Amino acid sequence: MHSIPGRRVIMALFLIFLLLPIYWLVNMSFKTNAEIVSTMTLWPHTPTLQHYRRIFTDESWYSGYINSLEYVVLNTIISISVALPAAYAFSRYRFLGDKHLFFWLLSNRMAPAAVYALPFFNLYSAIGLFDTPWAVALAHCIFNVPLAVWILEGFVSGVPREIDETAFLDGYSFPRFFIKILVPLIASGIGVAAFFCFMFSWVELLLARTLTSVHAKPIAAIMTRTVSAAGMDWGLLAAAGVLTIIPGALVIWFVRNYIASGFALGRV
Amino acid sequence: MDKTVNQKAWFLVLPVFLVVAFSAVLPLMTVVNYSMQDTFGNNQFFWNGVGWFKELLDPSTDLGGRFLASLGRNLFFSLVILAIEVPLGIVVALSMPRHGWTVAACLVILALPLLIPWNVVGTIWQIFGRPDIGLLGYTLNAMGIDYNYVSNAVDAWVTVIAMDVWHWTSLVALLCYAGLKSIPEAYYQAAQIDGASRWAVFKAIQLPKMNRVLLIAVLLRFMDSFMIYTEPFVVTGGGPGNSTTFVSIELVKIALGQFDLGKAAALSLVYNLIILIVCWIFYTVMTNAGVERKAQAEEEPAAERKPAGVLQPAMALKAKEGVA
Numbered sequence: 001m002h003s004i005p006g007r008r009v010i011m012a013l014f015l016i017f018l019l020l021p022i023y024w025l026v027n028m029s030f031k032t033n034a035e036i037v038s039t040m041t042l043w044p045h046t047p048t049l050q051h052y053r054r055i056f057t058d059e060s061w062y063s064g065y066i067n068s069l070e071y072v073v074l075n076t077i078i079s080i081s082v083a084l085p086a087a088y089a090f091s092r093y094r095f096l097g098d099k100h101l102f103f104w105l106l107s108n109r110m111a112p113a114a115v116y117a118l119p120f121f122n123l124y125s126a127i128g129l130f131d132t133p134w135a136v137a138l139a140h141c142i143f144n145v146p147l148a149v150w151i152l153e154g155f156v157s158g159v160p161r162e163i164d165e166t167a168f169l170d171g172y173s174f175p176r177f178f179i180k181i182l183v184p185l186i187a188s189g190i191g192v193a194a195f196f197c198f199m200f201s202w203v204e205l206l207l208a209r210t211l212t213s214v215h216a217k218p219i220a221a222i223m224t225r226t227v228s229a230a231g232m233d234w235g236l237l238a239a240a241g242v243l244t245i246i247p248g249a250l251v252i253w254f255v256r257n258y259i260a261s262g263f264a265l266g267r268v
Numbered sequence: 269m270d271k272t273v274n275q276k277a278w279f280l281v282l283p284v285f286l287v288v289a290f291s292a293v294l295p296l297m298t299v300v301n302y303s304m305q306d307t308f309g310n311n312q313f314f315w316n317g318v319g320w321f322k323e324l325l326d327p328s329t330d331l332g333g334r335f336l337a338s339l340g341r342n343l344f345f346s347l348v349i350l351a352i353e354v355p356l357g358i359v360v361a362l363s364m365p366r367h368g369w370t371v372a373a374c375l376v377i378l379a380l381p382l383l384i385p386w387n388v389v390g391t392i393w394q395i396f397g398r399p400d401i402g403l404l405g406y407t408l409n410a411m412g413i414d415y416n417y418v419s420n421a422v423d424a425w426v427t428v429i430a431m432d433v434w435h436w437t438s439l440v441a442l443l444c445y446a447g448l449k450s451i452p453e454a455y456y457q458a459a460q461i462d463g464a465s466r467w468a469v470f471k472a473i474q475l476p477k478m479n480r481v482l483l484i485a486v487l488l489r490f491m492d493s494f495m496i497y498t499e500p501f502v503v504t505g506g507g508p509g510n511s512t513t514f515v516s517i518e519l520v521k522i523a524l525g526q527f528d529l530g531k532a533a534a535l536s537l538v539y540n541l542i543i544l545i546v547c548w549i550f551y552t553v554m555t556n557a558g559v560e561r562k563a564q565a566e567e568e569p570a571a572e573r574k575p576a577g578v579l580q581p582a583m584a585l586k587a588k589e590g591v592a
Contacts, residue, residue: 018438020396085284101285113495206520
């Protein structure tokens with residue numbers, strides 16, 4: 001009843017539309033450059049692992065993945081830990097300027113990264129964090145912290161108030177209540193928020209590229225090096241691209257049962 | 269649920285306030301400072317007052333012309349992708365399978381494009397669309413359609429829009445799917461008993477339930493498409509000519525390319541202001557919708573569970589079942 005006519009066909013067509021470009025990238029990553037440029041083949045006729053081998057043996061390549069993961073994890077930890085108490089405060093209490101503060105936070109989630117690129121560069125150079133994972137992790141907080149507060153606020157509001165009151169009557173101190181009772185109750189919400197922080201930090205490039213030069217360069221910025229005097233190294237570019245999809249795919253697999261409700265930010 | 273007034277809650281919010289203020293307020297002060305000055309390099313700054321802002325809003329100057337043109341292109345782009353992604357997302361959400369392993373499989377594939385770094389999204393479409401090595405470009409040209417996104421402005425636009433649809437329709441679809449999942453089965457049974465048509469079910473049951481998530485989807489999609497940078501930059505570099513140069517691309521060109529700090533800062537402020545206004549409108553609409561829903565629920569407790577007139581007989585039926 002609640003499905004529409006031809007839904008299988010629509011779904012199949014849409015999934016093909018989503019997968020085709022990704023297939024082409026994977027396909028190309030297993031081809032030799034000669035095959036890519038000279039002929040049009042739907043699958044690699046002379047499959048090769050040379051591009052992947054190059055990425056895994058060349059430090060300037062694989063360090064990019066480590067750098068990226070480093071600042072993504074740092075950012076996720078910072079965002080969640082500062083957002084948790086705030087989400088509780090927004091959900092339970094009314095205080096001076098709460099609505100304005102909430103809107104101000106949200107407006108930062110919407111601020112274009114391009115606006116902040118240059119001032120961030122100045123700021124983090126001045127305090128000596130430039131070219132460290134910390135700079136990128138802190139910079140990404142500008143959009144991840146508001147998002148985490150927003151998501152977690154929805155989940156905290158789902159916890160009945162009586163639970164807080166009972167815990168306080170039982171003599172729990174606030175920090176103990178927070179860690180022992182509230183956090184386990186909204187564990188899935190924290191998972192969803194962490195997923196989103198991971199996601200938005202992992203996919204962002206402009207700030208990550210502007211705030212790093214050598215030591216903390218993210219993989220996404222290193223990929224642009226494949227343009228050389230000899231022309232584009234398409235195979236290597238494709239292989240690097242495929243490897244950036246994998247962490248995301250793994251994370252999705254772990255949260256697959258929460259994806260739908262997670263994307264509604266706990267607010268259906 | 270009534271909230272209690274407690275000013276100490278500020279202590280809980282303080283960490284967030286500090287972290288975001290550090291990354292938002294300090295840089296913004298720098299931007300305001302730059303926007304009033306002109307620089308000729310060597311760290312020499314000259315007071316320029318509101319000169320840059322005047323120039324920015326005057327289409328006859330170089331800066332103003334570029335800004336307004338890119339703003340127009342950006343608004344057009346946002347409207348086009350919203351017009352495609354929202355209906356398509358709803359259709360895809362309605363087409364989701366209901367049971368079994370296919371649900372998880374579809375969800376994972378749908379979410380996949382969202383987790384790909386933005387420049388890799390650009391790379392994927394660059395490789396996919398090129399007439400010489402890309403499947404799409406090659407096929408189109410083989411079919412006799414002259415397609416080349418590097419030299420033809422229309423093709424560049426089609427590619428950028430197709431890329432955005434590919435990248436973000438899943439977000440709309442997943443949000444709608446979450447809204448649809450929250451509809452109890454009884455609604456559909458009731459509609460069936462009433463003999464409601466497919467369209468009536470959609471209009472009276474599914475659309476109202478998706479209202480809230482759709483609002484979030486439109487907000488997120490509008491904002492993100494309004495500040496799009498990486499994907500079109502990788503694919504077209506803003507070209508051919510200036511045909512796909514959106515506001516962010518123009519801004520980065522001025523700020524990091526020409527190092528014209530004053531102009532870039534003035535542009536940043538106006539850009540930010542536009543976003544702030546749109547954000548505020550959405551926020552007000554959203555909170556008002558929330559208040560209305562709450563008021564409705566309080567007025568008539570059953571109203572929430574009774575989406576439309578068509579279904580009233582069904583509610584009676586349900587009550588009878590309860591009695592039996």
